[in-house]
Every structure is written in C-alpha cells, then in structure tokens.
Amino acid sequence: MKRLHRSILAAVVLVGSAWALAQGALSWGIRGAVPVPETHPAPEWPRVEESATRRARDYPMQPPTIPHKIDNYQVDLNAHKCMSCHSRRRVEESGAPMVSVTHYMDRDGNFLAEVSPRRYFCTQCHVVQHLARPPVDNDFKDVGALITEAADRP
Amino acid sequence: MSGSHETGWRGWLRRGWRILRRPARHWSLGFLTVGGFVAGIVFWGGFNTAVELTNTETFCIGCHEMRDNVYQELRRTVHYSNRSGVRATCPDCHVPHDWTDKIARKMQASKELWGKIFGSIDTREKFLAKRRELAEHEWARLKANDSLECRNCHDFRYMDYTQQSPRARERHSTALASGEKTCIDCHKGIAHELPDMAGVEGF
Numbered sequence: 153m154k155r156l157h158r159s160i161l162a163a164v165v166l167v168g169s170a171w172a173l174a175q176g177a178l179s180w181g182i183r184g185a186v187p188v189p190e191t192h193p194a195p196e197w198p199r200v201e202e203s204a205t206r207r208a209r210d211y212p213m214q215p216p217t218i219p220h221k222i223d224n225y226q227v228d229l230n231a232h233k234c235m236s237c238h239s240r241r242r243v244e245e246s247g248a249p250m251v252s253v254t255h256y257m258d259r260d261g262n263f264l265a266e267v268s269p270r271r272y273f274c275t276q277c278h279v280v281q282h283l284a285r286p287p288v289d290n291d292f293k294d295v296g297a298l299i300t301e302a303a304d305r306p
Numbered sequence: 307m308s309g310s311h312e313t314g315w316r317g318w319l320r321r322g323w324r325i326l327r328r329p330a331r332h333w334s335l336g337f338l339t340v341g342g343f344v345a346g347i348v349f350w351g352g353f354n355t356a357v358e359l360t361n362t363e364t365f366c367i368g369c370h371e372m373r374d375n376v377y378q379e380l381r382r383t384v385h386y387s388n389r390s391g392v393r394a395t396c397p398d399c400h401v402p403h404d405w406t407d408k409i410a411r412k413m414q415a416s417k418e419l420w421g422k423i424f425g426s427i428d429t430r431e432k433f434l435a436k437r438r439e440l441a442e443h444e445w446a447r448l449k450a451n452d453s454l455e456c457r458n459c460h461d462f463r464y465m466d467y468t469q470q471s472p473r474a475r476e477r478h479s480t481a482l483a484s485g486e487k488t489c490i491d492c493h494k495g496i497a498h499e500l501p502d503m504a505g506v507e508g509f
Contacts (some may be wrong), residue, residue, distance in 0.1 A: 203472065203473040204473075205477070220472075221471070223384070224382065226495055226500055229502075230500055231382060231495065231501075231509060233495070235383060236508055245481075290355075297434070
C-alpha cells in the first residue's frame with residue numbers, strides 16, 4: 153500500500169514538472185533553454201544608459217548607478233579619472249554631482265581632505281546602468297511601499 | 307699681391323667661379339637644366355621619403371620602449387579598435403601635417419631617440435619615471451596648436467551635439483564652442499596611461 157502511494161506521488165511530481173516545463177513556468181535562469189553540453193549564443197551587448205537625469209534610489213544607503221560610460225577610465229595610484237569630475241573642487245567645471253560627504257569619511261567618522269581610501273575604487277559599489285532587460289523578474293518593494301501597504305491593510 | 311699669385315681661398319673661389327662660368331663642353335644646357343631638375347626631385351623626394359618612412363607607426367614602435375609601453379596601452383583604447391574600424395596611428399596624433407612643423411617636431415623627437423640610445427629610458431621603470439615630463443611636452447604642444455592633430459580627424463564644425471552623450475554635449479557646446487578650452491584640456495590620457503597627475507590642471 154505504502155509502495156503504491158509513493159509511486160503515485162512520484163508520477164504526479166513527474167507529470168507536474170513536465171507540464172510546468174512545457175509551459176515555461178520553470179525558469180532556466182540567465183543560461184536560457186539550452187542543454188548543458190551545448191554553448192548558447194552570446195547575448196547582445198547591452199548599451200549604457202547615457203542620461204543626465206537621476207534615478208530614484210530604492211533605499212537611502214543605495215549607491216546610485218552610474219548613468220554614463222566609464223570605458224578606459226583610469227583609477228590607480230597615478231590618476232583618478234572619476235574624481236576629475238566628481239571631487240569637491242571639480243564639480244563647478246564638470247557639472248557632475250559631488251561625491252557625498254560619506255566618501256570623505258574614514259571608518260571612525262573623521263572627515264578627510266581627500267576621498268577616503270575605502271572609497272577610492274568606485275566600482276566596488278557603483279555599477280554602470282545598462283539598458284538591459286533583467287533576466288529574472290524582480291518584485292522588490294521599497295520600505296515606503298511596505299509601510300503604505302501595511303497601513304492600507306484592514 | 308698681384309693677380310698671378312692666386313693662392314689660398316681667394317684662388318679657389320676664382321677658379322671655381324671660372325669653371326661655373328665656362329659653357330658646358332660635353333653636356334648641353336638643356337640636359338643640365340633637366341638633369342638638375344631631376345636630381346632636385348630625386349633629392350627632395352628621397353628626403354621626403356625618409357621623412358615619410360620615419361612617419362609610420364612601424365617606425366615609431368620599432369624600438370621596444372614604444373612597443374612595450376605606449377603601443378600596448380593604445381591597443382586597449384577606442385583609438386585602436388572601435389565600431390567604425392577607423393584607427394589612429396602614432397604619427398596621426400604626434401606628427402604635424404604641416405611640413406615645417408613636421409621637421410621641427412622631428413628634431414624634438416630625436417631628443418627622445420637620443421634618450422634611448424644613451425640608455426636613459428631603456429626600461430619600463432625608467433620610462434615611467436620620465437613619463438610625466440614626456441606627457442607634459444605633448445600637452446604643451448597640443449595646447450599651443452589648439453589640439454591641431456585631434457582636429458585633423460575630429461572637426462568641431464561637423465560635430466552633431468544631438469548625437470553626443472549628455473556629458474559631451476554639455477561641455478562641447480559651452481567651453482569648447484567658446485574657445486575657452488581645447489581638446490587636450492579635457493581629454494588627457496585618451497590614448498595612453500596617465501603619469502602621476504598631482505598638480506595637473508583638471509585633476
């Protein structure tokens with residue numbers, strides 16, 4: 153009897169997943185529906201968002217995405233291309249937003265004269281915004297939306 | 307001293323003058339004229355060919371300092387590989403098109419060649435140590451000629467702002483259009499890695 157139950161269960165699961173697969177309900181993720189031994193064609197190279205407007209941030213501590221190309225921008229001991237526009241002294245000429253004051257603070261909260269060493273390599277936190285379709289859906293809700301939802305709930 | 311004692315340089319001069327004045331015995335005047343003309347062309351052409359020869363990228367990267375340092379860096383930039391397949395070679399940016407400027411620049415470049423021959427920049431380390439100085443020469447030159455070499459390819463008059471990125475449009479339509487700034491003021495390090503930029507305007 154127990155045996156029969158188990159086989160039925162297995163059959164249901166099998167048919168169910170085959171159906172789900174046929175419907176495309178199961179996600180293949182970024183890889184796409186290509187069998188493992190095969191190489192799938194490279195996805196198209198997405199273009200960089202070139203925009204003078206700012207995107208909304210999802211939470212106050214979010215590092216904003218970079219709305220411009222940064223190809224070949226040199227950031228090393230010799231030169232800091234980003235800071236040639238985003239530093240305190242350069243923003244008047246470049247028209248770029250100044251890096252916020254957190255970028256001038258060391259970990260003890262002291263304000264430094266130049267960008268803090270822990271913020272020197274910008275792309276540790278900031279990424280270029282590409283005009284790419286997200287490969288997986290995202291149902292992130294920011295804290296504001298959650299609060300409104302909670303308030304609306306009876 | 308009388309005319310019969312023609313010694314020293316005066317004598318040479320006088321004799322030479324006489325030869326020059328004597329009509330050609332074996333060669334016709336026509337031949338001489340045409341021959342001289344041809345010889346002139348050959349000489350001039352040869353000189354220019356030599357100049358042109360040193361004006362190719364193959365020549366520029368013939369020595370390993372250039373090949374191993376600046377050339378390798380150039381290969382990673384938009385001036386070496388891009389969607390349109392138009393590329394800039396060393397002389398495009400470094401050698402003026404105008405003839406007198408070109409020769410003047412050659413003389414200056416020979417100084418850098420001497421640097422190589424006498425071994426003052428024969429390693430990567432020595433090159434990097436000299437880099438700021440070399441870069442400053444190029445910045446000064448491009449600043450003085452209003453970035454002429456850049457403009458040989460990128461003509462401001464035909465730039466379409468509407469096709470440019472917002473950052474480019476904003477700066478080109480103001481500081482560049484008014485003539486307050488020139489290309490090299492804003493586009494340092496476009497083809498090579500930058501040296502220590504401490505104290506350089508714009509950094």
